[in-house]
Amino acid sequence: MQKSVSIKDLSLSFGAVNVLENLNLDIGEGEFLVLLGSSGCGKSTLLNCIAGLLEPTGGQIFIKDKNVTWEEPKDRGIGMVFQSYALYPQMTVEKNLSFGLQVARMPRAEIDKRVARASEILQIGPLLKRKPSELSGGQRQRVAIGRALVRDVDVFLFDEPLSNLDAKLRSELRVEIKRLHQSLKNTMIYVTHDQIEALTLADRIAIMKSGVIQQLADPNTIYNAPRNMFVAGFIGSPSMNFLRGEIVVKGGKPVFIANGVEFSLDGYAAGEPLEAGRKVVLGVRPEHVKVDEDATGAEVHQASVDIEEPMGADNLLWLKHAGHTLAVRVAGNRRFRPGTAVSLSFDMGLASLFDAATEERI
Amino acid sequence: MAETVSLKPGAARVATAGTPGEPWGRKPRRTLSGRNIMLYGTLLVAALYYLLPLYVMVVTSMKGMPEIRLGNIFSPPVEVTFEPWAKAWATACTGLNCDGLSRGFWNSVRITVPSTLISILVASVNGYALANWKFKGADLFFTILIIGAFIPYQVMIYPIVIVLREMGIYGTLTGLIIVHTIFGMPILTLLFRNYFSSLPEELFKAARIDGAGFWQIYFRIMLPMSLPIFVVAMILQITGIWNDFLFGVVFTRPEYYPMTVQLNNIVNSVQGVKEYNVNMAATLLTGAVPLIVYFVSGRLFVRGIAAGAVKG
Numbered sequence: 001m002q003k004s005v006s007i008k009d010l011s012l013s014f015g016a017v018n019v020l021e022n023l024n025l026d027i028g029e030g031e032f033l034v035l036l037g038s039s040g041c042g043k044s045t046l047l048n049c050i051a052g053l054l055e056p057t058g059g060q061i062f063i064k065d066k067n068v069t070w071e072e073p074k075d076r077g078i079g080m081v082f083q084s085y086a087l088y089p090q091m092t093v094e095k096n097l098s099f100g101l102q103v104a105r106m107p108r109a110e111i112d113k114r115v116a117r118a119s120e121i122l123q124i125g126p127l128l129k130r131k132p133s134e135l136s137g138g139q140r141q142r143v144a145i146g147r148a149l150v151r152d153v154d155v156f157l158f159d160e161p162l163s164n165l166d167a168k169l170r171s172e173l174r175v176e177i178k179r180l181h182q183s184l185k186n187t188m189i190y191v192t193h194d195q196i197e198a199l200t201l202a203d204r205i206a207i208m209k210s211g212v213i214q215q216l217a218d219p220n221t222i223y224n225a226p227r228n229m230f231v232a233g234f235i236g237s238p239s240m241n242f243l244r245g246e247i248v249v250k251g252g253k254p255v256f257i258a259n260g261v262e263f264s265l266d267g268y269a270a271g272e273p274l275e276a277g278r279k280v281v282l283g284v285r286p287e288h289v290k291v292d293e294d295a296t297g298a299e300v301h302q303a304s305v306d307i308e309e310p311m312g313a314d315n316l317l318w319l320k321h322a323g324h325t326l327a328v329r330v331a332g333n334r335r336f337r338p339g340t341a342v343s344l345s346f347d348m349g350l351a352s353l354f355d356a357a358t359e360e361r362i
Numbered sequence: 363m364a365e366t367v368s369l370k371p372g373a374a375r376v377a378t379a380g381t382p383g384e385p386w387g388r389k390p391r392r393t394l395s396g397r398n399i400m401l402y403g404t405l406l407v408a409a410l411y412y413l414l415p416l417y418v419m420v421v422t423s424m425k426g427m428p429e430i431r432l433g434n435i436f437s438p439p440v441e442v443t444f445e446p447w448a449k450a451w452a453t454a455c456t457g458l459n460c461d462g463l464s465r466g467f468w469n470s471v472r473i474t475v476p477s478t479l480i481s482i483l484v485a486s487v488n489g490y491a492l493a494n495w496k497f498k499g500a501d502l503f504f505t506i507l508i509i510g511a512f513i514p515y516q517v518m519i520y521p522i523v524i525v526l527r528e529m530g531i532y533g534t535l536t537g538l539i540i541v542h543t544i545f546g547m548p549i550l551t552l553l554f555r556n557y558f559s560s561l562p563e564e565l566f567k568a569a570r571i572d573g574a575g576f577w578q579i580y581f582r583i584m585l586p587m588s589l590p591i592f593v594v595a596m597i598l599q600i601t602g603i604w605n606d607f608l609f610g611v612v613f614t615r616p617e618y619y620p621m622t623v624q625l626n627n628i629v630n631s632v633q634g635v636k637e638y639n640v641n642m643a644a645t646l647l648t649g650a651v652p653l654i655v656y657f658v659s660g661r662l663f664v665r666g667i668a669a670g671a672v673k674g
Contacts (some may be wrong), residue, residue, distance in 0.1 A: 048567075051567075051571060052570075053567050053570065053571075072570075072573075073570050073571045073573075074570070074571065074572070074573030078571065079571065080567070080568070080571045082564040082567070082568060083564070084562055084564050086562065086564035086565050086567065086568040087568075088565065088568075088569075088583055089587060090586040090587060099569075099572050099574075099582075100571070100572030100573055100574075103572055103573045103574050103578060104573055147568070147572070151572075
């Protein structure tokens, strides 16, 4: 895969605070990369560095193999969409779209052609003569995307573009952004704190914490094989169940034991040998806990239902089991009364095991 | 009160509560309560107290001297005359000149207009640069500028006289305009910087990505959004410079005296009879300009001061 954006040893500090430190990231041509993290993790800062709105204190940024570390934003071949839309309030939609082209002294005919094309792709043709204040949130964000579109850029940068919209519009526009990416095939870098947006849109997700990329992988890997406990706990709602315990060896096989309850680790593909006595954390996603008739294998544990949360398509159970609480997702038509006893087993093939000290995946 | 009692068709719905239609329920009644009487009474007295001197001035300016000598300052003029106004404007004497306030008026115009325009122009660019283009040493520059606002004017008068003399513009209108522009700088820069800082930063970023430069962003993005703050700055400068007396008397020659200095010379002239009616008319004429500015742009003034306080 050819590289579109390449970041080498990037550092940025505000005074004594290091926001980014020696960050490396390669983004492929036409890739949709999502930077995911909670607020203050440096994801927007990284995006602003790529855009050229913040000057890094160290490192280099390459776009299309050209070193753009000190280039002006307009010379980088990027377009950016902001959370607050950032439309110029005194200009009509048409003027908003064409402003950048006018500044670049493009011929009138070419400007009209590009505005027409963008408004057709985004279906904002009827809105061209309106002011931003006369548009709804979804329409405004569409115009903001159009402003990046007309500039015919190599890389699209999105800074939490859907965070100001209500839930319904957000999912609609999410699909539109995905469709846009499929038809334009541009490189897109998308910053969000919403894991659903990340999982649905991304080719690859970079999960960030305190200015460091914790894991960079496709959504499936991120979800099923998180590299450490932070990633495991950040992705998924409700969060992964974490059971603290240790390894014992029984009959030559490693077994996980927590609060006196034993779980066979058959089916778990550990990356390193599991020696006895090692303190570990077992992570199991709510949908990977099998309940009652689904509970299979030699190892079936008993638990009782504490709380039931029906969510329509799914039903979320909070089970009490050997001193810890487990979140379990079952199909929406399976109902359980609080207090009922249930049997459960874990799908070890999809579970994760972490070292208790380093919090890294084993 | 009859309205609240009469049964309108909608009133019957009280029985069938919950049906859509007119709002129903007890309406709060306006009453002539003791609280309201106190409130409005106090306001009225305060207003009268402050309006009384203005009334006396207007009335006196329209009386002849014999009528004034009767001593009833509150009585309306028996014989209304505008002669004092004409005299104050055109023929009142200050020293050797006997062409009234008119010369001072035009001097004031020639001082106020360029000083206001130049100071606002420079300060708005200052504020824009400080708010959006974080250049090296910006904070230091801003701090120095603000400290400048707290140094008493009197301390600087003599040094400025020397500077202007060395530049060869002491006593000219140009010199005074430069002085007014410089002294307006701290407060105006602060005003503009705060206003531009209150505008969404993402707009500025978007314009930079669109390729606009320093001046393009200033003229095409920032200026069109900043009308209220420009009005505020204009009011501050026009009234401030128009009302200035000290700089006018120190930095100009008699033929360039602004209206305020001219007014003082008319009112405080020692020879001859004190012409109270002419003095009153002259004072009203001098005060008219700031007064008109306030009345015309008061609404915009409030909007500009409050702008940025509420996100909108």
